[in-house]
Amino acid sequence: MGTFLGHVLPGSFFILYASWLMFHVFTKYFLGQRAVAGTTTRENGSSPTAYKSTCAHVFPCCPRIPLEGVFKIVLTLIGFLGELITGFEDGVFVHYGNAQHMTMYSFFGMSGAFDILVFRGLRAPPNLDYITLIIAFAIEALLFGYHLHGRTPLDIQVHMFMLYAIIFCAVATAIEMMYKRKVLPALMRVYFVMLQGTWFIQVGSILYMPLTTPWDENSHTHMMLATVLFCCHIGGVFLLMASVGWILSRRVKKMLSTSVYCQLGRRTDKSKMTQAEALDALGDSEEEV
Template identity: 75%
Template sequence: MGTFLGHLLPGSFFILYASWHMFSVFTKYFLSQRALATTRDQGGTGSSGGGGSPSTPYYRSTCAHVFPCCPRIPMEGIVKIVLTTIGFLGELITAFEDGVFVHYGNAQHMTMYFAFGLSGVFDIKVSRGPRPALPNLDYVALAMAFAMEALLFGYHLHGRTPLDVQVHMLMLYTIMLCAVATIVEMAYRRSVLPALMRAFFVMLQGTWFVQIGSILYEPLTSPWDENSHSQMMLATVLFCWHCMGIFLLMAFVGWLLNSRVKRMLGTSSVYCQLERRLEKGSATCQEALQLTEE
């Protein structure tokens, strides 16, 4: 990762990952709220009755989200495994010089890629296989991946300049908050705020990865003075602007998706869209709505 491209690639992955989760969480939440309001308007009781009315679809967070185009295939876990494998192999290949493993920083990056790849394996296991003996293993694996990434970042700063240390410490705090948000989401699956909090911090991690690359390797700007206090203050200001910008972006996307769901016509359309965004890709809307109550 000792280049701008080395920071751009993982940053882009986290930005895309967070964007996908933000879109999925907002859509599933607004669909659930719309279906709940529809059921109440029709005098539903919130459970399957003798007349065959569907269960009331309350929102429920999931660690990974299905692709509506292929709900029976755990695409998110597959994409995680493929991308982290590419990153792992890239770090492994570039770690050698004259046949000797000399770049030990690459070993840290390889460990990080492996941890997130393992998270993808558990995403697939939880979504495709029988219910595991221990619940929420996909959440635990993802939280562990963030925790390991934070640990690796914390011991990645020896001998660096003050500005370099500062921007990486801001990244360290962000990664720790990603792990905390994942654990909180696991504990409060019925609340949408922890899921959005996880998307927020993952996107912040991605944009700050790119910002670190631009500060330390200046592909388009003049070099930063890495020993200047004023430059360190500017870096902190940039971090705050990243936070505010992502918050405003998420608010705007939420408003757009809420407006889109409100414009949907027909109760069946709402229910079936909700079905496609549930983690198991059930065969019927009736089964989909029942899954939200499990």
Template identity: 50%
Template sequence: MGSFLGHLVPGTFFIVFGAWFTYRVFLRYFTCQRAVGTLGETCRSRYRNTSSFRCPCWPTLPLEGLLKIVAAVVGMTGEFVTAFDDGRFTHIGNAQHMTMFFFFGLNGAVDVLTHYRAPLLPDLDFVSAILAFSMEALLFFYHLHGRSHMDVQVHMLLFYVVVACAVSTTLEMCHKNHVLPAVCRAYFTLLQVRLPDPVACSLILFYAS
């Protein structure tokens, strides 16, 4: 099933990064639109998609990539520590979560290297993000053993949303001057924020009523 920390960290990760993507994409798009109105139609191609965004507070620091790495390390550590019963690694769900964290941490490492202009393959930042979403989707698809029917439905819905994230990121990479794929990636990232455990949902509804 994974630990509480293993669900808290990705939930926080996706809502923070989904909101951040949304803000930065719209800011960049409308800034470019304003430049078009000022400088003429020749500047209509100024908008360009990027896999990650620089923080205006620390423009020289790859803050987004570093946060991905920190979140991955915290998540993997929490899953590893809580995966043992009587000294034996018995919780396979924790191992699945650790795999997901690893690939998002790898994406963060590529973001950091891209920020410092390391000699990487072209579009490797996009490819690493696509790989992370694809691995997350694969794990969700095979993360259903022993679950209730409702829980299986929730995880399958999440599987479709994660696939949409991977497809949106792929379209971003292929069409860098179009804003719609970037908006879709931000939207589907926010849509991943969830409480997949029906018991947790029931408790929240009980205490809220």
């Protein structure tokens, strides 16, 4: 990972993963809002619940196949093999930093494997897919925390920003696991995964600038500029998500009711759905904590 390409690869993985999550969370939320629109309240006076989080999401075109877990395994395997191959010199494995990166990829691959097992009805304690994803983020944070010895001030700073984003990924995933009927925790996970991905690529461009003059890694001015850039990423990701949410809300708003139930059916492994079935599939019961 000590190259520009080595930062682009995991950064692109996290951006793609966050984009996938963002599309499904927003779409599922707005479809749920359409499905419960006009329904009566419960006997206790509360409104029907219109959203329920899941750790992994299905492809609407093939809801019977856990493709998200498959893609996690494939992409992390590519990263693992890349780190393994580049870790050797003259037939001897000498780049032990690569071993840390391989460990990180392994745990995210494990998360993908449990996504598949849970999808296939693994008889295990609930939320095992969430737990393995939280562990993957925690391991990544641990590896980054002990990955900075002997580095320059700027190098340490940009990696500490990365560490903050990773920690919040784990925290957001844990909150989402506990409050599945709230959309904001799910969007928090999307936000910090996206932030981690964009900052991964930014770190690569700062430390291994491929096209322009490299940054002065001991310059206080450049350290302040890096802080400004991180703040720009924080704001940019928020604006991106707000824009995508607005676009998807408009798209769902224009859909026919029959299309809404059809879309919900595809996301819950059913070909057709009535409004009552849609509410049931969304988890129309008391909030889980």
